[in-house]
Amino acid sequence: MFGRIKDFLNSPQGRDSLLTTLTEGLSMLGMVLTFRLAAQISKQDLDIYVIVRRTIAFVFPVILMGAMVGLTRFVAMSNRLDRKQGYLRGALTWVLPMGMLTVLLSFLFAEPLAWMLFGSEDSAPLVPPLALMTLGIALHGVAYGYLRGKPAIGAANFVQLAVLALIPCSAFLIWTDMATVLWATGIGWVTVTLLSILPSAAAPRTESMRRERSELLRYGLPRVPGDVALGALLTVPGYVALRTYGLDVSGEVGFGATLLNLAAAVFSPVALLLLPAAAGRLAVGDHAGLERNIGKLFRMVLLGSLAITIGFELLSRPLLMLYLGPTGEAYLPMSRIIFIGALPFAFFNGMRSVLDAYFHTPRNGMNLVKAFGLLLLGSAVHLLVPTPWYTMGVVLVLAMFYLGWLTWRDVGFVCSELRRMATVGARHLRLVVLIPDRADGSTYTASKAQAQAFTRNGCEVTLFHLESRSSLIKLLSARRAFKRLLHRQRPDAVHVHYGSVAALFTVLVSSVPVGITFMGDDLDRSKVRGIAKPWMGGLFSQMAAFFASGIICSDESVRDHLWWRQGEAVVLPFGGDGSDHAPETLDFLREVAFHRNGTPDPVS
Numbered sequence: 001m002f003g004r005i006k007d008f009l010n011s012p013q014g015r016d017s018l019l020t021t022l023t024e025g026l027s028m029l030g031m032v033l034t035f036r037l038a039a040q041i042s043k044q045d046l047d048i049y050v051i052v053r054r055t056i057a058f059v060f061p062v063i064l065m066g067a068m069v070g071l072t073r074f075v076a077m078s079n080r081l082d083r084k085q086g087y088l089r090g091a092l093t094w095v096l097p098m099g100m101l102t103v104l105l106s107f108l109f110a111e112p113l114a115w116m117l118f119g120s121e122d123s124a125p126l127v128p129p130l131a132l133m134t135l136g137i138a139l140h141g142v143a144y145g146y147l148r149g150k151p152a153i154g155a156a157n158f159v160q161l162a163v164l165a166l167i168p169c170s171a172f173l174i175w176t177d178m179a180t181v182l183w184a185t186g187i188g189w190v191t192v193t194l195l196s197i198l199p200s201a202a203a204p205r206t207e208s209m210r211r212e213r214s215e216l217l218r219y220g221l222p223r224v225p226g227d228v229a230l231g232a233l234l235t236v237p238g239y240v241a242l243r244t245y246g247l248d249v250s251g252e253v254g255f256g257a258t259l260l261n262l263a264a265a266v267f268s269p270v271a272l273l274l275l276p277a278a279a280g281r282l283a284v285g286d287h288a289g290l291e292r293n294i295g296k297l298f299r300m301v302l303l304g305s306l307a308i309t310i311g312f313e314l315l316s317r318p319l320l321m322l323y324l325g326p327t328g329e330a331y332l333p334m335s336r337i338i339f340i341g342a343l344p345f346a347f348f349n350g351m352r353s354v355l356d357a358y359f360h361t362p363r364n365g366m367n368l369v370k371a372f373g374l375l376l377l378g379s380a381v382h383l384l385v386p387t388p389w390y391t392m393g394v395v396l397v398l399a400m401f402y403l404g405w406l407t408w409r410d411v412g413f414v415c416s417e418l419r420r421m422a423t424v425g426a427r428h429l430r431l432v433v434l435i436p437d438r439a440d441g442s443t444y445t446a447s448k449a450q451a452q453a454f455t456r457n458g459c460e461v462t463l464f465h466l467e468s469r470s471s472l473i474k475l476l477s478a479r480r481a482f483k484r485l486l487h488r489q490r491p492d493a494v495h496v497h498y499g500s501v502a503a504l505f506t507v508l509v510s511s512v513p514v515g516i517t518f519m520g521d522d523l524d525r526s527k528v529r530g531i532a533k534p535w536m537g538g539l540f541s542q543m544a545a546f547f548a549s550g551i552i553c554s555d556e557s558v559r560d561h562l563w564w565r566q567g568e569a570v571v572l573p574f575g576g577d578g579s580d581h582a583p584e585t586l587d588f589l590r591e592v593a594f595h596r597n598g599t600p601d602p603v604s
Contacts, residue, residue, distance in 0.1 A: 023157035028265050030165020032323065035258065037172035039324045045178055046327065047251025048118060051238060052130050052182065054254045055117055057261075058235040060138045061227030063098045066220020067091040068141035069356050074215055075149030083212060085200045088146045090213030092201060095142055099135030106131030119242055119250075129182035136189025137163070143193040146200070155196055162192045214564050218547055226365020229372035233399055234261065236372075237392040240379045245389050248330070253392050255331050256338030260400070263308050263342040267301055267350030288422035291415055294354055298411060301350035309343040337393035344404020351411050358414045359511065367410070371403035417490065421594070429459045429590050430491040434482075436466045436502035446574060447497040453582035462489050469501035479509050486511060493549070493593035498522050499541030503548070513549035515592045517585075519574065520554065523561035545569075550592035552585060 038049040071091055075084045106113065110124040118126065140163045147156035167188035171181045234257035242250035312319065316336050320328035348367075355363040378395030381387065433451045437444045451461050464485055468474035486494075493513045496506040499522030507514050522541045542563045545551055551569035553559040559569050570588055572581045 019153060019157055023161050024265065027161050027164040028262055030161070030169055031262060031265075033165070034168045034172060035255070036323055037169065039327045041176055041178075043251075043327050043330065044247070046255070046324075047247055048123070048126065048178060049181075050251050050254035050258060051117060052126065052133070054231075054235040054238055054257060055130060056134050056137055058228070058231035059102070060134050060141070061224060061231055063095055063102060063134065063138040064141045064220075064227070065094060065217070066223035066227060067095060067216060068145035069223065070216045070219040071142065071145030072149040073219065073357065074212070075146055076151070082205075084146075084150060085203050086205075086212035087216060088142070088197060088200050089205075090216050091142045091146075093213060094217075095138050099138050102134055103128065103131045117239075119247055125179045126182060129179060129186050132186030133182060133189060136186050136193065139190060139193040143197045146197060159193060159196045163189050167192065211565070211568060214546075214568075222547065223365045226368040229365070229368035232372050233368065233375055233396070233403075234258075236375065236379060237396045240382060241389075241392045244382060249334075249389055252331050252334040253338070253396075256335045256393060257396065259312075259335055259339055260342055260345050263305075263312070263339070264346045264349035266304065266308060267346055288418070291418035291422065294411065294415055294418070297354075298351065298415075301347055305343045305346035305350070308346060309339065312339050312342065334390060334393050337390055338396055341397040341400030344402075344407075345400045347404050348400075348407045351407055354411055354414055355407070358417075363410055363511070364407075367403055367406040370406060371399045374402050375399040420490075421492075429493070429586070429593060430462075430489065431459050431589060431593075432462050432464055432485065432489060432491045432494045434464045434466055434494060434496040434502060434506050436469055436496075436498050436500075438467050439463075439465045441465075444497060449579055450497075450574070450582055450585070453579040454586050457583055457586050459586055462491065466502050466505065469505075475501075475505065478505070482509055493589055495589055499544055500537040501540055503544035504540040507544050507547045513592045514547075515550035515552065515589050516544060516548045517552040517572075517574070518545070518554065518558050518562075518569075520558055523553075523558055550588060552588065 035046065035049065039046040071087055074087050078084050078087070106128045110127040111121040113127045114123040115121050117123070117130075140159065143159050144156055147153075147159065150156075168181075168185050171184040171188070175181050175184060235254070237257065238250045238254035241253045313336060316339070317332060320332050320335060322328075324331065348364075352364045375395055375398075378398065379392070382391045382395065431454060433447070433454075435444045435447050448463070451463060455461050462485065464482060466478055466482075468478070491512055493515060494506055494510045495515045495517065496503050497517050497519070499516060499518050503514075503516045503518075503522070506516075518541065523538065545562055545565060551562070551565060552572050553562075553569050554572070554574045556571055559571055562569060572585050572588070574580065
């Protein structure tokens with residue numbers, strides 16, 4: 001046993017794991033020390049700093065737009081340095097402008113924002129440095145995601161340690177005025193993160209980064225609601241408590257949420273190492289190996305989460321008194337309540353990379369939005385009905401347990417799918433073909449013939465007919481039926497014929513990768529009659545193309561009408577009876593389904 005541990009630690013993967021674990025531990029200690037230094041100034045300063053950090057966690061995902069996870073995933077899966085750098089530049093094209101806009105708005109609306117966040121316009125001087133810190137932490141997400149995926153583990157860990165521990169602790173050790181501390185922290189974050197990626201960002205470009213930017217946005221944009229929901233889960237309870245019980249209780253709720261974050265951070269090294277590793281295994285088709293790793297991780301994270309929760313509940317008083325000094329007594333009751341949620345939240349944080357790597361759709365984001373919806377319901381009750389001071393702590397715990405259960409369910413599904421794919425092999429494909437017509441309709445006979453050709457080539461095909469594209473009631477009914485079909489058949493991918501409403505419906509509803517075949521007037525709307533119908537249908541097609549996992553065009557002229565992703569779309573002529581190039585189309589859909597990077601050569 002000791003020999004295997006030694007061999008693992010001597011391997012590059014072992015050294016990376018050890019270094020990342022050490023860095024995360026030191027970063028967590030630095031975060032703990034930061035709040036301790038704030039508490040030494042006064043309880044009010046600690047309450048304010050807690051609100052600042054929770055607000056940053058709430059806002060920065062809007063600026064980052066999923067770039068951190070996307071960069072790690074795509075950079076790790078790319079084997080070309082210029083493409084890796086293209087992903088980095090692509091992320092910076094929106095993070096920098098949006099971050100600077102946030103700073104500008106903080107100067108223009110400092111007083112109303114201060115009233116909303118801190119309960120008083122007198123705190124207006126704190127708002128601009130808070131905005132700069134938000135820009136800094138967003139840039140940290142870009143730098144850390146890029147360096148982790150590259151991989152440049154040493155540089156990534158240095159950035160992590162500097163941003164989470166060294167810079168904020170140094171600011172508190174040098175200054176005691178809160179506004180000055182926040183300015184120093186924001187300036188330090190921006191400087192360190194920009195310097196860490198400057199060589200790659202400034203490297204000569206060999207080609208346009210349009211494709212990389214598009215891939216990042218497609219992957220990241222659907223995850224923004226989930227990222228915002230995660231920040232809101234830990235931040236909104238404090239805002240609600242501010243309106244009902246004032247700054248003191250708001251700070252105590254925010255501090256309890258921060259303790260949840262610290263508990264979940266124990267498993268950050270696992271999640272950070274798993275995402276690029278899992279993406280790489282999926283890319284090469286090692287489903288059995290990935291499933292074994294997930295099983296081991298599942299047990300480790302669950303037992304670790306349980307141990308952390310029980311340990312804190314038993315030792316909370318001495319820990320908080322040691323941590324915050326006499327101030328800790330005021331935070332003890334709320335912290336004990338909220339930390340019950342550490343078990344499900346730490347489990348979510350440890351296992352979320354499994355879902356990020358496997359699903360093209362933002363499964364973690366959807367789960368977070370559902371949990372946030374439950375929290376909003378509890379918040380509304382607390383605002384409208386007189387309830388005790390600890391109510392928001394209880395509501396937060398309930399939302400965390402719901403999130404943990406959703407994660408448990410989805411990880412189980414991933415493991416079962418990996419076992420199935422390891423058994424049947426990557427050549428076997430389960431496919432749902434969505435056709436926008438009645439089952440007895442004759443408009444899409446060629447599409448049905450192509451599906452039959454897929455079956456002759458060894459694919460397991462199920463047809464789904466979207467019989468109405470104009471009735472909202474029928475579309476909602478079709479959504480339920482389509483969801484049931486996906487749950488029952490568990491396909492590897494969905495292939496939808498024709499764009500417009502059919503394609504947009506599919507990419508919005510499907511939980512598995514979607515390939516779209518565009519046929520002509522779904523993109524070229526010049527011959528479509530009407531006023532709203534031509535441009536609405538074209539817009540739906542372009543939106544569907546943006547979020548699709550794969551795009552097929554029937555000829556070059558159709559591909560030319562795409563607003564984006566023209567370089568990724570393949571041309572595969574449909575043919576008169578639908579069977580032309582069916583094997584090539586099936587190969588492309590197989591690449592889409594099994595998370596591969598390759599695509600077949602376009603057919604002219």
